[in-house]
Amino acid sequence: MMEDLAAAVAQLGAEARSAEAQWEAGRTDAEFEDCDGARYRIVVVQGDGGHFCSGADLGMLGDLHGASEGAEGEALREFGRWMNGTMTSTLTALRRLPQVSVAIVQGAAFGGGAELTTATDLRLVSSDAVIRFVQATMAVSPGWGGGARLADIVGAQAARRLLASCAPVTPQRAEGLGLADATFEAPAPAQAPAATEASDAPAAEEGCPGCADGCCRLPPGALATLPRLVAPAAPVSSLAASKAAIPAAEPLPEEAAAFLRVWGARAQQDVLARLRK
Numbered sequence: 024m025m026e027d028l029a030a031a032v033a034q035l036g037a038e039a040r041s042a043e044a045q046w047e048a049g050r051t052d053a054e055f056e057d058c059d060g061a062r063y064r065i066v067v068v069q070g071d072g073g074h075f076c077s078g079a080d081l082g083m084l085g086d087l088h089g090a091s092e093g094a095e096g097e098a099l100r101e102f103g104r105w106m107n108g109t110m111t112s113t114l115t116a117l118r119r120l121p122q123v124s125v126a127i128v129q130g131a132a133f134g135g136g137a138e139l140t141t142a143t144d145l146r147l148v149s150s151d152a153v154i155r156f157v158q159a160t161m162a163v164s165p166g167w168g169g170g171a172r173l174a175d176i177v178g179a180q181a182a183r184r185l186l187a188s189c190a191p192v193t194p195q196r197a198e199g200l201g202l203a204d205a206t207f208e209a210p211a212p213a214q215a216p217a218a219t220e221a222s223d224a225p226a227a228e229e230g231c232p233g234c235a236d237g238c239c240r241l242p243p244g245a246l247a248t249l250p251r252l253v254a255p256a257a258p259v260s261s262l263a264a265s266k267a268a269i270p271a272a273e274p275l276p277e278e279a280a281a282f283l284r285v286w287g288a289r290a291q292q293d294v295l296a297r298l299r300k
């Protein structure tokens with residue numbers, strides 16, 4: 024999934040740049056003439072099989088963990104560096120495409136999949152969708168560049184809460200947060216996935232900082248990086264200006280550094296060991 028997305032975004036970017044170059048050079052052919060200098064006007068990101076995106080491959084993460092316990096997780100850390108670099112640059116490239124981009128979120132958008140929802144200009148969220156930033160339950164922080172983008176969309180404090188609580192975000196809550204620009208009825212009756220998970224989370228322990236979403240069960244260290252992840256984004260005047268303002272490198276280098284500090288650490292390895300049982 025990661026390589027396919029990277030290739031598709033690179034292709035779109037190349038076509039948009041070449042179309043703009045042709046337009047400027049006055050060399051437009053029939054295909055471009057009626058499309059304002061670019062072959063595509065809008066980019067839609069949508070999942071299949073009833074879900075938007077389930078994030079990183081947990082089976083592979085479990086295998087990597089098992090294969091590299093003796094090597095102190097070097098294989099896992101190497102994968103984390105590759106995934107962080109590839110997914111952050113791909114989603115930043117998607118975010119910077121000149122076309123208007125729209126995520127159509129149906130079913131689950133979990134972990135990296137939730138971060139993928141932040142990489143488009145707009146989000147249309149189906150009634151059966153659940154968006155869930157589960158990274159902290161795996162003792163890691165956003166690794167696809169989605170922390171800063173989430174703050175840009177919902178504001179820094181709401182982003183901290185979503186990243187710290189790992190709470191399932193329903194379409195209604197997403198609309199209230201501004202994470203959904205519109206909601207629509209799911210095409211077919213579908214059981215919303217994992218929306219009930221919050222109900223089986225342990226009740227907040229006495230003295231928990233007031234979060235009823237079960238953040239008490241987060242592994243130690245999972246929250247250590249969050250305060251630095253969601254720096255307030257600079258105000259932007261227009262969609263074009265907002266895209267031009269996005270640096271081609273990862274949105275927040277410290278977001279990548281924070282991720283690589285916790286990726287492959289003991290807390291994550293303990294979570295992966297439980298997944299393998």
Ligand SMILES: CC[C@H](C(=O)O)C(=O)SCCNC(=O)CCNC(=O)[C@H](O)C(C)(C)COP(=O)(O)OP(=O)(O)OC[C@H]1O[C@@H](n2cnc3c(N)ncnc32)[C@H](O)[C@@H]1OP(=O)(O)O
Nearest residue numbers: 077078079080081082131133134135161163165166167216
């Ligand atoms: C920075 C990125 C971040 C990190 O690396 O820390 C991550 O993204 S970690 C991954 C976070 N994602 C999850 O925790 C999602 C886990 N999956 C689910 O909660 C459910 O599968 C769900 C809600 C996506 C779909 O539920 P549903 O009941 O509709 O289907 P199944 O659960 O039966 O799943 C069908 C089939 O897909 C396999 N599957 C689903 N998600 C993953 C995944 N992330 N990695 C690998 N495989 C996944 C699941 O095992 C089933 O396979 P099968 O062979 O049919 O048993």
